[in-house]
Amino acid sequence: MTSSSGPGAPDGGAGPPIPPAPAVSRRRLTGLIVAGCCAVLVLTALGTWQLQRRSWKLDLIHQVEQRVDAAPVAAPDPAAWPTINARDDAYRHVALSGRFLNDRETLVQAVTERGSGFWVMTPFATDWGFTVLVNRGFVPGDRRDPATRREGQIAGDTAFAGLMRMSEPGGAFLRANDPAAGRWYSRDVAAIAAAQGLGPVAPYFVDADATENPGGLPVGGLTVIAFPNNHLIYALTWFGMAILLAGALVHVVRSERRAR
Numbered sequence: 001m002t003s004s005s006g007p008g009a010p011d012g013g014a015g016p017p018i019p020p021a022p023a024v025s026r027r028r029l030t031g032l033i034v035a036g037c038c039a040v041l042v043l044t045a046l047g048t049w050q051l052q053r054r055s056w057k058l059d060l061i062h063q064v065e066q067r068v069d070a071a072p073v074a075a076p077d078p079a080a081w082p083t084i085n086a087r088d089d090a091y092r093h094v095a096l097s098g099r100f101l102n103d104r105e106t107l108v109q110a111v112t113e114r115g116s117g118f119w120v121m122t123p124f125a126t127d128w129g130f131t132v133l134v135n136r137g138f139v140p141g142d143r144r145d146p147a148t149r150r151e152g153q154i155a156g157d158t159a160f161a162g163l164m165r166m167s168e169p170g171g172a173f174l175r176a177n178d179p180a181a182g183r184w185y186s187r188d189v190a191a192i193a194a195a196q197g198l199g200p201v202a203p204y205f206v207d208a209d210a211t212e213n214p215g216g217l218p219v220g221g222l223t224v225i226a227f228p229n230n231h232l233i234y235a236l237t238w239f240g241m242a243i244l245l246a247g248a249l250v251h252v253v254r255s256e257r258r259a260r
Contacts, residue, residue, distance in 0.1 A: 029256055036249040040242045047238035054231035060087070061227050067092045068225065072161040078130055081203050086166045091225060094206060097159040098126040100134070104196045107144055108184040109172075112222050117141050120218040121187060121205065123198055127157075131198055133189050133205040134162070137218030151215030162206040163223050 072095035076084060100122050107118040117140040124134045136152075143149050168186035171177040175185045179195040193201040210221025 029253075032252065033249060036245060036252075040246050040249070043238050043242035043245065047235045047242065050231045050235035050238060054229065054235065057227060057229045057231060061229070064091045064225060064227070068163065069093075074128075075126065075132060075164070075206065076202070076204075077128055078200075078202075084203055089164055089204070090166050091223075092164040093161065094164050095159065095161045096124060096126055096132060096134070096206065097157070098124055098128075099157055100124055100136075100154055101131075101198075102146070102153045102155070104198065105136075105146065106184060106192050106196060107139075107182075108187050110138055112138050114138055114219065114222070115140065118144055119187065121184075121192060123193075123196065123201070124206075130202060131193075131200070132202040133187070133192060135165070135187060135205055135207045135220075137208055137213070137220035138222055139218050143217055149215055149217040152213040152217045154214070160208055160211060162208045162220070164204050165207055165223075166204060 068091055070093050072093045075094040075096050076089070101124070102122060105120055105122040108121055110117055110119045117138055120136045120139055122134050122136050124132050126132060139149065146153055165187070167189035169188045169190065170186060171188070172185035177184050177186060177188055177191055179191055184192070187205055189201060189203060189205055193199070207223040208218075208220035213220065
């Protein structure tokens with residue numbers, strides 16, 4: 001008995017071959033290439049920008065290191081206040097002479113290598129006729145009352161050196177300063193001066209150096225100088241994404257050419 005098979009008869013094979021995927025229309029392909037090229041350019045630009053930021057950050061770190069290690073100079077007077085800025089003046093090593101206004105100190109919450117406590121911000125009337133807020137250093141919470149550290153309340157004429165710092169307006173993350181309640185989370189020069197009725201003060205404050213105070217408190221010299229510099233990693237990430245996207249575009253174009 002002879003069997004016959006027609007066009008639709010099963011023959012036990014794998015079935016008809018799968019046709020190749022249709023080629024993408026020329027218009028869609030052009031749009032895809034243009035969008036991909038734009039994305040590659042944007043990613044490359046972001047990588048380049050991060051390299052520029054890295055160069056700026058390295059230059060800033062170098063400048064700050066030079067300022068910190070330089071001999072102290074007189075703290076800027078009112079004539080120089082309008083031009084003071086973070087890039088050119090932050091962490092400048094300065095010297096002051098005059099007297100502390102201990103009865104107007106302000107405590108600002110702090111977390112340091114010595115634990116949690118407070119920065120002691122004390123107005124300093126300079127011999128040059130202007131007032132500067134001075135961060136005299138750290139005290140633990142159980143020594144916040146000046147009566148518990150009388151020896152450190154320096155009276156009369158004195159001189160010291162420290163680092164210029166820029167004002168920290170507003171407060172800390174999710175915690176705004178509350179002058180009326182005496183709760184301070186940042187060293188906001190203008191707000192502290194207003195709360196203490198100091199009148200015009202320098203637009204910066206000074207972190208006192210590590211010279212030990214009588215009685216050991218406040219503890220100065222705890223300035224943290226740190227500038228995160230992850231720009232090279234960010235740049236490599238953007239450039240890597242640009243390379244991957246460019247490779248994907250080349251693969252798509254070649255595949256479409258073969259399909260056509």
